[in-house]
Amino acid sequence: TRGTGDQARAVATFADGTEVVGDVLIGADGHRSAVRRHLLGDHPAAHTGWATWHGVTALPVPLTSGHEVNAFGGPAGWVALHPVGEGLLFWAFETPWTDGELVPPGALGDEPEPGRTQSAAANLRARFAGFPHPVPELLEVIEDQDVGLFPHVMHRAPRRWGEGRVVLVGDAAHVVPPRVAQGVNQALEDAWVLSGLLRESGDPAALLKRYATVRKPKIRALWMVAKMADNDFGGKVLRTVAKVGRQASPRAQKRNFRYFSNYLSQKSKNMRELARDTA
Incomplete structure (x- = not known):
């Protein structure tokens, strides 16, 4: 001023x-x-220790033509699914995250092999296997280039x-x-x-x-x-x-x-x- x-x-x-x-x-x-x-x-x-792996995908399921938001949670993390019109679905998978990680963690209990190339889409499929419809259908069509990263941050x-x-x-x-x-x-x-x-x-x-x-x-x-x-x-x-x-x-x-x-x-x-x- x-x-x-x-x-x-x-x-x-x-x-x-x-x-x-x-x-x-x-x-x-x-x-x-x-x-x-x-x-x-x-x-x-500050980073909270969690991140969202997200994207928008065309998915021919009833959810994408409606106005409801689906959310699921479990030991693997959280999933939120938002229809955004024209048959498109915004999706977000929340997992624990460490600063610098570029792909989500894989299945619970699995440790990544040193030097092995990690696939974001494959890790999401492994980690969230068994989640209810329409998560399996979504995971089948997600590719690595579809996955964006949003680390969670917070300040008082x-x-x-x-x-x-x-x-x-x-x-x-x-x-x-x-x-x-x-x-x-x-x-x-x-x-x-x-x-x-x-x-x-x-x-x-x-x-x-x-x-x-x-x-x-x-x-x-x-x-x-x-x-x-x-x-x-x-x-x-x-x-x-x-x-x-x-x-x-x-x-x-x-x-x-x-x-x-x-x-x-x-x-x-x-x-x-x-x-x-x-x-």
Whole structure:
């Protein structure tokens, strides 16, 4: 931020020396955020020890023509299958991962032979053999070039999301692993809260601070769940709580999204107020 009071402006300086000046600077540049490093120092998101091996494949099964998401879990790892239209299926296999590995681990208990060329597709077939339909059909058609790698990373949402007229949003502020399926959702939540506040009159720096204050409780709740979900013991605890508390139904899960959502919380509040006013 350059200047003070009404004359304050956010300034972005690029590697070639050029500058862009604006009312605010919003760091929406991902978990490797340059804006975050400028604000908080070089503290990169840490690998969690898991990775997703993913891709999109044409698969002639009923799932690809519907609107349901299938997910399966077991000692080998996790599988998520999302229809994306036109007969295509997005698939994701989650396995333990060590930094530097370029192919997924093979069958449980198998140790790779030194010097042996590893096949990503063959290792997935070996590791997830025995998983229910339509996983076997999918594994039959996946080839090595179809398999992408996404290591899971996470960093604790910072106590300070900005400074002056500079603020962080999305993964730059609070990256979480894909297992909680909240990365895009939370970026949209940030955008919804922030855009609403910036439409108000007042000091932009104060509005950015309010944005962070509003969003922090939701992100803290999500971070605790994400931390538990990304390890075996914590995952078992969450599944047990969901089962005992009857929280596994789609309706219950939708209701529980309010714990992570300012939008749904506000919508629920508005509906309660409307019901009270019309009673």
